[in-house]
Amino acid sequence: MFRAVAFALMSGVFFAGSHLGVAQAQDQPRPASQCQAIAETVPKASFVSFKPQQMAQARKIAEDVRITFIGHSTYSIESPEGVLIATDYSGYYRPQRLPDIVTMNKAHSTHYTRSPDAGIKHVLPGWSDTPGQKADHHVVVGDTYTRNVSTDIRAYGGFEENGNSIFIFEIAGLCIGHLGHLHHELTDSHYTQIGRLDVLMVPTDGGLTMGADSMSRVVQRLRSSLILPMHRSGPPLERFLTMFDGKFDIVYAKEPVITVSLRNLPRKPQILIPQGM
CATH class of the missing domain: 3.60.15.10 (Ribonuclease Z/Hydroxyacylglutathione hydrolase-like)
Structure with a gap:
C-alpha cells in the first residue's frame, strides 16, 4: 500500500514529461526515478506523508x-x-x-x-x-x-x-x-x-x-x-x-x-x- 500511495504522490513529478508522447528530449530534465527514491541514505529512510484524499487518488490510478x-x-x-x-x-x-x-x-x-x-x-x-x-x-x-x-x-x-x-x-x-x-x-x-x-x-x-x-x-x-x-x-x-x-x-x-x-x-x-x- 505504501508503494501505491508513494506512486500516486510522485506521479506529478515523474510524468511531468509524459505529455511529450515521445522520448525525453535532450534539453529536458531527466524524470525522477521512483525505483531509486525509496531512501536518501541507508539506513536512514525518507518516507512520504499523505492524506486521505491522496489515498483515494492512488486507488484511481490505472495499475495493471x-x-x-x-x-x-x-x-x-x-x-x-x-x-x-x-x-x-x-x-x-x-x-x-x-x-x-x-x-x-x-x-x-x-x-x-x-x-x-x-x-x-x-x-x-x-x-x-x-x-x-x-x-x-x-x-x-x-x-x-x-x-x-x-x-x-x-x-x-x-x-x-x-x-x-x-x-x-x-x-x-x-x-x-x-x-x-x-x-x-x-x-x-x-x-x-x-x-x-x-x-x-x-x-x-x-x-x-x-x-x-x-x-x-x-x-x-x-x-x-x-x-x-x-x-x-x-x-x-x-x-x-x-x-x-x-x-x-x-x-x-x-x-x-x-x-x-x-x-x-x-x-x-x-x-x-x-x-x-
Missing part, C-alpha cells in the same frame, strides 16, 4: 501491467495506457502488434537487429557504437519511463566495457528489470544505479551468460518479488530453480499473459515460469 513471454529473451510489456515494449528485440520473436519501444543487447544476434522495423519509434541499443562511450537512455513515452544501467560483456577473450545493458522500466508504480545478457556479477555501484526492482527478468542458461550460482546471488541481492526466467538453453531449468533452496515459491503461469500490479505482487518472492518456456 501486462507481461507476455514471446521467446528467448524477449518479453512484451504493456502499460496501462497501452504503450508496448519488447525486450532484447531481434525481430525474430515479435509481439502481436508493433512495439512502441524496443531494447537490445549485442552479445548474440538473437538479442538485437541492425534493421528494426521503421515503424518502431524508439529503438534503444544497450551499447554505444562510439568507442569509450556507453549507452545512456532516459526515455519517457506515455505512462512509461525506460532507463538503462551498463554492464560489460565477454568479447575476444576478454571483456568489452559497457557492452550490455540492464534495462529498467518504471510503469504504474512498478520497477521492472531485464538483465539482458549479463556476464558478470554486479558491483555495489550497479545495485545503487538499479535501485528497487519488483519484477526481474533473468537468464537461466547457466553458462552462456553466468553460472547458475552467480546468477542466483544477483537475484537474491536484488530481492525482487517476482522473477521471470528467460534465455533458457543448456542445463535444464530445474538446475537454476534448485539454487534458491526454498527461498522462492515456484509457480507455473496458468495464462499466457501475466498481469502484474503493486497490489498483486506476491508476499513471498516467487519464480513464475511463463507459458511457452
Whole structure:
C-alpha cells in the first residue's frame, strides 16, 4: 500500500514529461526515478506523508501491467495506457502488434537487429557504437519511463566495457528489470544505479551468460518479488530453480499473459515460469 500511495504522490513529478508522447528530449530534465527514491541514505529512510484524499487518488490510478513471454529473451510489456515494449528485440520473436519501444543487447544476434522495423519509434541499443562511450537512455513515452544501467560483456577473450545493458522500466508504480545478457556479477555501484526492482527478468542458461550460482546471488541481492526466467538453453531449468533452496515459491503461469500490479505482487518472492518456456 505504501508503494501505491508513494506512486500516486510522485506521479506529478515523474510524468511531468509524459505529455511529450515521445522520448525525453535532450534539453529536458531527466524524470525522477521512483525505483531509486525509496531512501536518501541507508539506513536512514525518507518516507512520504499523505492524506486521505491522496489515498483515494492512488486507488484511481490505472495499475495493471501486462507481461507476455514471446521467446528467448524477449518479453512484451504493456502499460496501462497501452504503450508496448519488447525486450532484447531481434525481430525474430515479435509481439502481436508493433512495439512502441524496443531494447537490445549485442552479445548474440538473437538479442538485437541492425534493421528494426521503421515503424518502431524508439529503438534503444544497450551499447554505444562510439568507442569509450556507453549507452545512456532516459526515455519517457506515455505512462512509461525506460532507463538503462551498463554492464560489460565477454568479447575476444576478454571483456568489452559497457557492452550490455540492464534495462529498467518504471510503469504504474512498478520497477521492472531485464538483465539482458549479463556476464558478470554486479558491483555495489550497479545495485545503487538499479535501485528497487519488483519484477526481474533473468537468464537461466547457466553458462552462456553466468553460472547458475552467480546468477542466483544477483537475484537474491536484488530481492525482487517476482522473477521471470528467460534465455533458457543448456542445463535444464530445474538446475537454476534448485539454487534458491526454498527461498522462492515456484509457480507455473496458468495464462499466457501475466498481469502484474503493486497490489498483486506476491508476499513471498516467487519464480513464475511463463507459458511457452
